[in-house]
Amino acid sequence: MPFWQEVRGNVGAFHAVRTLDNLGDNDDGFQAPLEGEAWDEWVAALSDTIASSTFQIMRTYPGHSIPAAEGSEPNLMLLRYRTVAPGRSGDYRTWVENDLLPAIREGGFQGFSYIRMHTGGNSNTWISATQYPNWAAMDEPGFFSHMSREETSALVGKSNAMVVNSEIKMLRYRADLSY
Secondary structure, eight states: OOOOEEEESOTTTTTEOOOOOOGGGGGGGOOOOOOOHHHHHHHHHHTTTTTTTOOOOEEEEEEEEOOOTTTOOOEEEEEEEEEEEETTTHHHHHHHHIIIIIHHTTOOOOOOOEEEEEEHHHOOOOOOOEEEEEGGGGGGGOOHHHHHHHHEEEEEEEHHHHEEEEEEEEEETTTOOOO
């Protein structure tokens, strides 16, 4: 299970990410990565360090991901949480599928996905996850470098009328905590 740590803002926040093909996979039960008392001791030690926790389920959609380059190691992930006005999620999904993702693909960017909050948060929240190998990669031309300023403004402007709140989180992959 990969662990990520916020590196700007709430630096004491960690994100454990588990991928399921379907929620029914939870019915199979949990397999602890450690045996017997070792697992119990690890959980007890971890519990002593947690002030609060949140459990969220996020839904991926077919075609909403652009895989990272083969062999690349994600080190940083920029998460953009966008909450869409009630009744506008369908319009927003249409914008993501028909406008945003094609523009990103055309620009050749790799390591991007769009997901939607399912449980544990506002179901009108959509999250984009952009992977970077390092901070310097963020200095390089972005998604829309192949587009004019006017084209980019028009593309992003379509979504602005639907979005009522936006938040950004920057995470660093923690290999030392992952298993």
